[in-house]
Amino acid sequence: MAWETVIGLEIHAQLATKSKIFSGASTAYGAEPNTQACAVDLALPGVLPVLNKEAVRMAVKFGLALDAIVPSRSVFARKNYFYPDLPQGYQISQFDLPIVANGHLDITLENGDTKRIGVTRAHLEQDAGKSLHEDFHGLTGIDLNRAGTPLLEIVSEPDIRNAKEAVAYMKKIHALVQYLHICDGNMAEGSFRCDANVSVRPLGQEEFGTRTEIKNLNSFRFVERAINYEVERQIDLLESGGEVVQETRLFDSDKGETRSMRSKEEANDYRYFPCPDLLPVEITEELLNEVRETLPELPDAKRQRFISEFGLSEKDASEISANRDIAEYFEQVATGSGEAKMAANWIMGDLSAHLNKEDMAISNCPVSAQTLTVLIQRITDKTISGKIAKDIFPDLWAGEADVDALIESKGLKQITDTGAIEAMIAEVLAQNPSQVEEFRAGKEKLMGFFVGQVMKASKGKANPGQVNEILRKLLKA
Amino acid sequence: MYNKSLNELSAALHSGEVSSVELTQYFLDRIKRYDGEINSFITVTEEQALASAAKADKSIAAGQAGKLTGIPMAHKDIFCTDGVKTTCGSRMLDNFIAPYNATVVEKLEDAGMPMLGKLNMDEFAMGSSNETSFYGAVKNPWDSTRVPGGSSGGSAASVAARLTPIATGTDTGGSIRQPASLCGLTGIKPTYGRVSRWGMIAFASSLDQAGVLGRSAEDCALLLEAMVGFDEKDSTSVERDTEDYTSTLSKPLDGLKIGLPKEYFGEGLDAEVGKVVEAAIDEYKKLGAEVVEISLPNTHLAVPAYYVIAPAECSSNLSRFDGVRYGYRCEDPQDLTDMYMRSRGEGFGSEVKNRIMIGTYALSAGYYDAYYLKAQKVRHLISDDFRQAFEQVDVIMGPTSPVTAFKIGEKTDDPVAMYLSDIFTIAVNLAGLPGMSIPAGMVGGLPVGLQLIGNYFAEGRLLNIAHQYQQLADWHQQVPAGYTD
Numbered sequence: 001m002a003w004e005t006v007i008g009l010e011i012h013a014q015l016a017t018k019s020k021i022f023s024g025a026s027t028a029y030g031a032e033p034n035t036q037a038c039a040v041d042l043a044l045p046g047v048l049p050v051l052n053k054e055a056v057r058m059a060v061k062f063g064l065a066l067d068a069i070v071p072s073r074s075v076f077a078r079k080n081y082f083y084p085d086l087p088q089g090y091q092i093s094q095f096d097l098p099i100v101a102n103g104h105l106d107i108t109l110e111n112g113d114t115k116r117i118g119v120t121r122a123h124l125e126q127d128a129g130k131s132l133h134e135d136f137h138g139l140t141g142i143d144l145n146r147a148g149t150p151l152l153e154i155v156s157e158p159d160i161r162n163a164k165e166a167v168a169y170m171k172k173i174h175a176l177v178q179y180l181h182i183c184d185g186n187m188a189e190g191s192f193r194c195d196a197n198v199s200v201r202p203l204g205q206e207e208f209g210t211r212t213e214i215k216n217l218n219s220f221r222f223v224e225r226a227i228n229y230e231v232e233r234q235i236d237l238l239e240s241g242g243e244v245v246q247e248t249r250l251f252d253s254d255k256g257e258t259r260s261m262r263s264k265e266e267a268n269d270y271r272y273f274p275c276p277d278l279l280p281v282e283i284t285e286e287l288l289n290e291v292r293e294t295l296p297e298l299p300d301a302k303r304q305r306f307i308s309e310f311g312l313s314e315k316d317a318s319e320i321s322a323n324r325d326i327a328e329y330f331e332q333v334a335t336g337s338g339e340a341k342m343a344a345n346w347i348m349g350d351l352s353a354h355l356n357k358e359d360m361a362i363s364n365c366p367v368s369a370q371t372l373t374v375l376i377q378r379i380t381d382k383t384i385s386g387k388i389a390k391d392i393f394p395d396l397w398a399g400e401a402d403v404d405a406l407i408e409s410k411g412l413k414q415i416t417d418t419g420a421i422e423a424m425i426a427e428v429l430a431q432n433p434s435q436v437e438e439f440r441a442g443k444e445k446l447m448g449f450f451v452g453q454v455m456k457a458s459k460g461k462a463n464p465g466q467v468n469e470i471l472r473k474l475l476k477a
Numbered sequence: 478m479y480n481k482s483l484n485e486l487s488a489a490l491h492s493g494e495v496s497s498v499e500l501t502q503y504f505l506d507r508i509k510r511y512d513g514e515i516n517s518f519i520t521v522t523e524e525q526a527l528a529s530a531a532k533a534d535k536s537i538a539a540g541q542a543g544k545l546t547g548i549p550m551a552h553k554d555i556f557c558t559d560g561v562k563t564t565c566g567s568r569m570l571d572n573f574i575a576p577y578n579a580t581v582v583e584k585l586e587d588a589g590m591p592m593l594g595k596l597n598m599d600e601f602a603m604g605s606s607n608e609t610s611f612y613g614a615v616k617n618p619w620d621s622t623r624v625p626g627g628s629s630g631g632s633a634a635s636v637a638a639r640l641t642p643i644a645t646g647t648d649t650g651g652s653i654r655q656p657a658s659l660c661g662l663t664g665i666k667p668t669y670g671r672v673s674r675w676g677m678i679a680f681a682s683s684l685d686q687a688g689v690l691g692r693s694a695e696d697c698a699l700l701l702e703a704m705v706g707f708d709e710k711d712s713t714s715v716e717r718d719t720e721d722y723t724s725t726l727s728k729p730l731d732g733l734k735i736g737l738p739k740e741y742f743g744e745g746l747d748a749e750v751g752k753v754v755e756a757a758i759d760e761y762k763k764l765g766a767e768v769v770e771i772s773l774p775n776t777h778l779a780v781p782a783y784y785v786i787a788p789a790e791c792s793s794n795l796s797r798f799d800g801v802r803y804g805y806r807c808e809d810p811q812d813l814t815d816m817y818m819r820s821r822g823e824g825f826g827s828e829v830k831n832r833i834m835i836g837t838y839a840l841s842a843g844y845y846d847a848y849y850l851k852a853q854k855v856r857h858l859i860s861d862d863f864r865q866a867f868e869q870v871d872v873i874m875g876p877t878s879p880v881t882a883f884k885i886g887e888k889t890d891d892p893v894a895m896y897l898s899d900i901f902t903i904a905v906n907l908a909g910l911p912g913m914s915i916p917a918g919m920v921g922g923l924p925v926g927l928q929l930i931g932n933y934f935a936e937g938r939l940l941n942i943a944h945q946y947q948q949l950a951d952w953h954q955q956v957p958a959g960y961t962d
Contacts, residue, residue, distance in 0.1 A: 039577055043797040045570065046557045046579060046676040048711050078793050080840070082817055089796020140813075142801065271840035273849060276682035276790055278712050 002203040005231050007160035007196060011173055013152045013183040014191040015058045021126050021150035022049030022092065029189050037144035043087035048277050055150040056281060058182035059099045059124050060291045062152060065180055065298055066119055068103025072283050076275040081268045085129035085142050093125035095272045099281060107168040117169050118157030127151050163227035167220050170194060175299050179324040193218040198230045210244040214251050214258055226251035230258050302327055310340035320344055325362045329369045336373035339380055346372060350393050367396045374403040388412050388460055415462045421470050424462065428453045429474065439475055478503055479639035480956055483548055483696045486642060490537055490547040497530035497547030501591045504549050508593065508640045511960060515616045517635035519554045520562050521594035529591035536589055545703055546589030551641040553632050554595035555602055556582050557676040565678045566598040566610040569798045569805045569824035579676025580708045581645060581687050588703045593641050597631030600826045602652055602680040604628050605898040606888065609828040614885055617660060618957040619923055623882040626656030632690045633660040638960040643691040643700050647677060649684045650783055651902025654914035657690050658877035658926025661916040663943060663953055664690045665697045667936045669909035670715035673708030679794040681787035684906040693953045694943035698722035701936065722937045726944040731765035734870040740776035741875030741901055753918035753925040754876045764945055771870060773862040778855045779904035780896060785839045785852035792836030798824065860908040867932045872942055876901055877914040877926035901928060911936045915943045916952035
């Protein structure tokens with residue numbers, strides 16, 4: 001039987017506010033356990049939550065970017081359950097009146113087609129703390145630094161049909177939240193993670209199959225692997241006459257499989273009700289307009305513009321526009337140097353390689369856009385060759401900012417003097433008489449050998465174009 | 478000295494007739510002498526009180542004192558006090574010391590008032606008799622076999638016995654007004670949102686409101702002035718300027734329109750109590766007021782709606798008491814579930830557990846619409862009743878409690894009878910209105926309270942109306958026998 005997969009994602013994006021959603025404690029990652037949890041985060045008796053306005057603005061920004069509805073009134077609700085790292089005994093979240101509703105996002109499929117994925121809602125909520133099961137010999141430690149960190153939970157419609165689409169959707173949301181500067185997108189630190197609801201149904205059937213929910217997937221690769229495993233598991237189960245049980249499952253990345261965490265029967269009744277400590281959130285037209293004005297150019301628009309304005313290929317434009325900081329860096333270099341294609345190649349090539357190697361964001365990049373612009377200009381004005389530029393890039397990375405001074409001090413200025421090049425070539429030809437003969441006998445492949453020798457003799461400084469040209473002339477003479 | 482008003486005490490402090498240290502010591506001595514009998518204090522903070530008094534004396538000497546500087550007071554043990562145990566009347570918090578002050582505590586500390594200690598109360602403010610406290614029942618100074626009312630029973634009993642000049646309380650369904658009524662005191666619960674709830678341990682967040690229990694309307698006005706105001710730490714507190722309640726106390730009442738809801742004078746009201754209340758209202762006619770009968774048709778729905786909403790909120794509010802971070806934790810927990818079940822099972826008393834169970838049930842999937850949502854609709858109906866009434870009248874009057882103080886143990890086995898103690902007070906909380914109770918007479922040697930209900934933010938008007946009555950009557954001056962020397 002042919003099967004169709006149905007997937008919906010719930011993405012949790014940690015909002016990049018300085019303080020927590022309902023308290024003044026810092027949200028910085030990696031502090032000593034329980035050093036960033038104040039009385040409110042600890043849920044001491046008598047404390048009260050106060051909503052962080054910045055978190056609201058960020059959620060509104062997201063809603064506007066998705067072309068969603070941002071209702072004039074949304075309500076915080078308590079989701080009640082007991083867990084040691086949930087200090088209040090309830091999570092303050094939003095239930096029937098979320099801050100963002102009915103948005104959508106277009107993803108590009110592998111065949112180049114565009115598909116629209118519905119975004120049912122996005123709501124604000126507080127994160128829980130962490131339970132630490134190691135290091136405590138039979139006990140559990142609680143770290144409440146993360147407790148109260150603002151999250152935006154972004155819920156998709158069940159419009160996704162396979163793991164690849166799921167990843168494409170998740171990547172797109174990932175790029176978007178970073179674009180909007182509302183989430184750092186750091187998946188290793190848990191700032192961006194997702195739960196996947198997966199079911200299968202016979203192709204053509206309208207009714208959904210029974211779904212399972214795979215919790216806490218914190219990398220694109222895990223999302224793909226977990227969904228593929230789960231789809232296969234469900235199909236195998238159904239084809240062998242079994243039934244899918246509605247349950248929550250965990251993905252074991254070491255074994256590459258999902259396993260049952262708790263069944264529907266064991267699920268909590270969360271007893272949602274409006275949180276009486278917080279007033280409904282009122283979103284005014286004024287606030288909407290104010291936030292709208294802070295919206296940056298969004299990735300899709302930017303990609304289109306990079307194609308039309310800078311002549312980038314669809315592929316390069318997609319890659320560069322996916323990250324707002326990289327896109328802005330690119331635009332500075334492309335405009336400054338007038339060489340968009342070269343700028344794109346440098347950024348996707350040497351620059352990305354260095355960034356990846358040091359696991360660094362472009363915002364911390366030691367080579368400024370200005371520096372890269374000058375480097376490219378020195379290639380186009382033939383002061384240095386592309387090869388030399390690549391050779392000196394590590395020096396720029398290491399902190400040298402003045403490209404011209406570097407070229408000067410290392411004596412790397414390209415040799416473009418025809419006489420000097422001719423002299424070098426004459427010497428190379430004189431030293432390699434047998435190769436010259438072979439070449440003249442028709443072994444034209446040796447051209448590369450001669451160029452290499454000349455470049456070596458010039459320590460890379462000879463202008464390669466001129467070397468080629470003069471070599472050809474002298475060899476044919 | 479024990480029966481002086483706050484203004485008189487202030488004058489004595491400023492004239493040098495008495496120092497704050499002497500005055501504070503005087504009340505501490507009264508607590509030592511009398512509180513063994515009535516059990517109104519959970520914690521007495523002698524050392525701290527005397528230190529604050531010494532500080533107050535310095536400000537008085539330096540001419541930097543306010544009206545309240547140096548006058549001792551006491552807090553219901555529901556307000557968190559930095560460095561001093563805050564129990565909320567529960568074993569669960571028997572070991573809890575907050576690292577912060579409630580806003581109310583902070584404000585009165587800033588006003589220069591030495592805190593004598595923390596007052597007994599029904600566990601987590603759940604009760605109408607102060608019998609649910611882990612620290613034992615509080616006794617009514619008018620008759621020690623009887624209850625003082627609740628949940629602010631310790632506040633009421635301590636002021637009635639003149640162990641403190643004045644005290645704070647909280648009112649979720651009548652917890653200031655009913656004990657004030659049963660102990661012969663003046664008590665005021667302001668409009669919801671007028672006093673910050675920060676640091677006040679939550680019972681039912683949408684109903685809880687801090688207020689005052691004192692001898693007179695004038696005393697209450699003085700303390701309440703110092704307590705109200707917007708607090709950015711409480712999102713439900715109202716952005717509104719503070720008011721000078723004392724300056725409007727002597728406004729004449731000519732033309733005042735008093736509404737008497739017919740529903741407050743029917744079934745359930747003790748006949749003798751009813752007569753006292755009616756007599757007090759007649760006094761108002763002498764002051765130039767006009768009395769009209771009104772109707773609050775949804776009054777009978779208030780208690781049922783309250784006993785869905787308040788337990789629902791409490792079931793969630795009390796989830797934080799789980800034995801994980803602070804408070805009571807059972808011995809040798811075997812696993813997480815065992816720790817939760819025994820810590821909460823042993824740490825909470827039975828009334829608290831009843832309400833958590835009711836609230837959990839009311840919020841459960843499949844019952845939410847029938848209970849919680851319906852109760853919220855009733856709440857709107859009740860608010861609407863009051864809104865319409867205040868289109869006709871300036872103030873609503875009636876009994877505070879249907880009966881005088883009942884015997885200790887009399888209603889402990891009959892929760893419904895106990896819940897009906899608040900039949901006339903609960904609707905006010907559901908609507909978020911300000912309410913008062915003032916002593917209006919006696920039945921069989923026990924005080925009877927007259928309830929005054931005002932429109933939103935009409936605290937000043939209520940205090941004025943109460944004060945005018947207290948210019949004619951002297952019920953508020955009476956001190957129970959046995960506490961007069």
